[in-house]
Amino acid sequence: MKALQGIEGRVEWAERTSEPCGSGQIRIRVAAAGLNRADLLQRAGHYPPPPGASDILGLECAGVVSEVGAGSPWRVGDRVCALLAGGGMAEDVVVHAGHALPVPDGLSLAEAAALPEVYATAWLNLFQLARLQPGEKALIHAGAGGVGSAAIQLCKAFGNPCWVSVGSADRLAYCESLGAQGGVLRGENLDSLKDFAPFDVILDPVGASYAALNLSLIALDGRWVVIAMMGGRRAELDLAKFLAKRVQITGSTLRNRDDAFKAALIAELRDKVWPLFAEKRLAPQLERTFRADQAEEAFALLESNQVNGKIVLLLDDSL
Known part of the structure; x- marks a missing residue:
């Protein structure tokens, strides 16, 4: 698969091996990934991923479930967004099933990618x-x-x-x-x-x-x-x-919290926060999207500190 990595202050697409989908995990075919300041820091070499996490950039994504491990409540074809410790800016990503959320009704996958983190x-x-x-x-x-x-x-x-x-x-x-x-x-x-x-x-x-x-x-x-x-x-x-x-x-940091902590946090979000999107009391603040081949431009805009809300990178607009 193609994945975005940070190298010496720049970003570069590279061929990477997809990880296996194990018990309690799901594989997401990624449609879009949100950019965060942590990605800027990692690109510059100042924020390495936690031990065991992917070194591919991207702490949140949205897409379609393409594979389901044993014990997961999700089904192939479900539209989800997910909180990640890394790996979101790739054609697919494997994630703990409890770290995924349904895409709120009425939202696009690009909008949903701006929510989890x-x-x-x-x-x-x-x-x-x-x-x-x-x-x-x-x-x-x-x-x-x-x-x-x-x-x-x-x-x-x-x-x-x-x-x-x-x-x-x-x-x-x-x-x-x-x-x-x-x-x-x-x-x-x-x-x-x-x-x-x-x-x-x-x-x-x-x-x-x-x-x-x-x-x-x-x-x-x-x-x-x-x-x-x-x-x-x-x-x-x-x-x-x-x-x-x-x-x-x-x-406070979130990225290096363990899987159980994140799963409990995501469950509380699903219960107390996610219904507010359907009620229009919350809305994604998506300022701009960029194509995959515009990744460097997207990072430069985020680094300018002139963004209101979120920037999202589009990886697969066929979903």
Whole structure:
């Protein structure tokens, strides 16, 4: 099969051997795969896959089940999307059956490919780890990105007012169209977020450069979840404020979680989140699709930090 691999800061299609489909697994003929910042990092050599995971790029995909291992509830021909530790940007991928979700009614396979990674990440960090309760306020940094756009919609659906930090006025307007109450531009005065504070939960993919700001904005007993380090890895905190506010800081990753953890997360998504697509309370935020031969262009656009929502790579438009 053909598969996309990252080599020395670029992407390249190569012939790879398909993996066998074992017990409890399914093989998906891939129609489309979502791009994520993790793919940029892996392409640059900074984010190797977990032990045992495919080194092919792609943490989410959508397509049609083409083979079913023993014990799987899926059938050949089912339209699914899946959360992956790697391997999504290929003609086919073998995945744990419990890591797949049905394509929501009315959505294309390209739209479905934009769902698993960002909704799993947003749900895990806001509602499982940070235990966001109805009515509590959330601050979502980098709100216009894939995870941010999913997080905003989930906050709206579950009764949580949220605010964002973004890079431009157009991106702020985009976030407000999804349900954000408002926000600030990172190139201006981030301290004006204090007008909306305190926040019960902060979803933070920025890290070090926002650490002092977050500590000033967070509420008593607030939960601050760090999911990436776009703004650096080392920060200095005023521990007196940290203690006085009884702040809980959680470092969170999803890719290297074990199969059982991911299966439980996907089951909760299917039960609590997936019905909201049929009700039109959630919608995929697919900004642009690219053909397989445009992969380098797709990665360049994602790297520009000018994307609202998601980019998807189309691998098989016959499905």
